[in-house]
Amino acid sequence: MPANHVELAIVGAGPAGLAAALEAKAAGVDAVVFDENEQPGGQIFRQPPASFRVVDKSRMGRDYTRGRRLLEAVAAADIRIENGVTVWNVAPDHLACYRDDRSWNIKSDAIILATGAYDRPVPLPGWTLPGVFTSGGVQTLLKSQRVLAGRRVLLAGTGPLNLVLANQLAEAGADVVAVLELANPNLFELMPMAMGPWELLFDGIDYVTQLARRKIPLMRGWTLLEARGTDQVEAAVIGRVDRDWRTIKGSERTLDVDTICLGYGLVPSTELSRLIGCAHRYDAQLGGWIPTHDRYRETSIQSVFVAGDGSGVAGSLVAMEEGRLAGLRAAWRLQKIDDSSFHHKAAPILKRLHQLGRFRTVLDGLSAPRPGLFERMTDDTVICRCEEASYGDCRKAVSEGAVSLMELKPSLRAGMGMCQSRICGPTLVEVVARLTGRPQEAIAPFSVRPPVKPIPMSALLNQDAAE
Amino acid sequence: MTTTNTSARIDSGIQRGAQFRITIDGESIIAFEGETVAAALIAAGHRTLRYSTKRKEPRSLYCGIGVCQECRMMIDGVINTRACMTPARAGMTVKTQHGIGEY
Incomplete structure (x- = not known):
């Protein structure tokens, strides 16, 4: 059984999570990275399975090479990564993990959420x-x-x-x-x-x-x-x-x-930041509802940090810098580095983020959703793939008085299926905003409840007693 | 079941793990160690992974990263198992899921 206490729990082994782990570990923090996939790298740096042998690296693409560099640094630093683990619940001082039909709790003094994003x-x-x-x-x-x-x-x-x-x-x-x-x-x-x-x-x-x-x-x-x-x-x-x-x-x-x-473009995965209780804001350019954070990636909850696309979509280069910053700040919170050491190390990262941000702002401005994007649906078009609620169903519910996502649930079951609103949620914010003539930021996302991903009931029965 | 000849494994640049067989609705297809069930099925031209509950429409892999839950199948007797996140194992029994699945 894995140790049930860590100083720093990092959720997500993509560019942000791994960069955070490297900085934190270098500062002397006992950090563990949890990730749902069989291997680290996240989506952008996703590697072939361990049983495949790469015989010609030149055919694997630029992300493979950039990813290898990061993964090799992580391996060299002997960072603990728990793969195949679904983090299905989270609170400011612990998280609940699932793997191989077993569930267990990990206590942690600080948490970095680096949960990434998925296709809009x-x-x-x-x-x-x-x-x-x-x-x-x-x-x-x-x-x-x-x-x-x-x-x-x-x-x-x-x-x-x-x-x-x-x-x-x-x-x-x-x-x-x-x-x-x-x-x-x-x-x-x-x-x-x-x-x-x-x-x-x-x-x-x-x-x-x-x-x-x-x-x-x-x-x-x-x-x-x-x-x-x-x-x-x-x-x-x-x-x-x-x-x-x-x-x-x-x-x-x-x-x-x-x-x-x-x-x-991408939508940030914010289930865990919402579940833990972080404040969120709506930013169309960064992918929709995202957790708010200070300059050093700390959220509205002390010792809970966010980094990478899960806190606003900006790509892997930005994600790595944000991860490093969050890792350093977590080390500072855990009193592994002092104020001056933190600022000395953070300065070049902040400078680089500023440069990258300028470029991203142009790109995001070009690619952020515009009104026509949601006008190709017909009444028959399925919005909620799980429960098969259509655009026509939503229109009817709104005409009968629904003004929020919550009010769509009873008649449509939208957001109540297996994907837990990840697929229909971002569209429904747009649809309800348009149909009711209100701004998107007035349409709160579906509330998140554990387990944030489906896990078998048997795992809950097999749950190790919480410490 | 929908089969096509529209997809294929790419052999350049890589050597796959051990080859074995799995069954999809009773039909035997090849898979390689490290492949996901979804990858083996798509490589075999088998795109429809489940039929939706209400409209009974064919559904396939969509997000491919474990988020959308569209690729839910009955794998080794367990319904609602995501084909995109499940590594194929020798002798695995995979069945197209209809609706919420039946035992």
Whole structure:
């Protein structure tokens, strides 16, 4: 049985969590990282399974190389990582873990939540057909499992992930029909990016150049309107959009495809920060509802910190810096380093975050959801995949007086299914805001209750007595 | 069950673990040590993993990272098991889940 007390519990072994662990450990903190996956790395640095042998690193992509560097540093520092563990409950002084049909509690003096993010779900007709995947899901299959999700592939949405994935799919042998990018910025809007940081700018230019070399059309100002097929995807109806991402009538075209990747940016995973009781705020550019925190990543609860995409989507480079900062601040809270040592180490991290932030602000501004994004649903379109509540059902509930997500539950069961509102929640905030004419920040997210992910009842019966 | 020939394993750059077989609704397919059940099924062209409760519509892998719960199947007799998070094991019995699943 794992030790039942740690100084610092870190939830999430992605770039933020691992960077936090490295800093904390270097400062002398007894830190343990908990992660649901079989191996550390999170989504962006996801590695092939341990039983696979990489024989040609050059084929594994840039994230593989960046991830290896971080994972090797973590291995060298002898950081304890508990993989395959679902953290299903959390309080400021402990967390509840689940693995292998067993549940147990860990007491901790400080907690860093580095829970990451997932692809923003955007309902449209046909989006539940087999063959319509999130871009993140297709990339995970590709880079970790080395499995191609389809042959004739269309990518749609917004943001850099689709550009990266299109190249990876083509490299692996898929026929990439096109990348549809909602944003259609003019040069003036992109100008601030020229101030750097350079590596991000070069990454972006490289993705676009590679697409051109492979003759994959990058169609700016276009998007997916509908996926068609009987048992699976057979065709995609696409169309042009205006600056508000509303469909321009008459521009529709149909493409024959067997696979569609939807990448509309990411939504932060905030279940644990909400459950623990941190204050949250709504920020459309950073992905929706996010935990508030001070300059050094401490939340409204003392000794509870947040870092990475789970506290506002900003990508892996930002996540690592935020993780380092949170790890250092936690060490300071645990009195492992003094004030001057903390500030000495934090200064360069803050400077780097400032540089990265400038670049991200432009990117986020281009990719943050615009009104047209949620206008492709018809009354029949499923919003809640678990309970199969449709846009029409929501419209009816609102017309009968519902003004909050809570009030959708009794008639729709939306948010009460197995995903616990992760998929329908972000859309329902938008839908209810639009239908009631209120701002998104007035629409509170669904409340979170433990267990935050489904765990078998037998595990609760097998629960070790809390200390 | 929906099968296609639209997907494949990529062999460049990597050597997979040991090969073994699992069954999907009684049909035997190959899988490799380290693969998830979802990856083995998709590599075999088997996209429909479950049928939804109310509309009885086919559903497949969607998020691929354990969040959306769309890939719930009956795996070795346990319903509501996420195919994307479950490593395949030799001799595993996988069944398409209908609705909330039955024992």
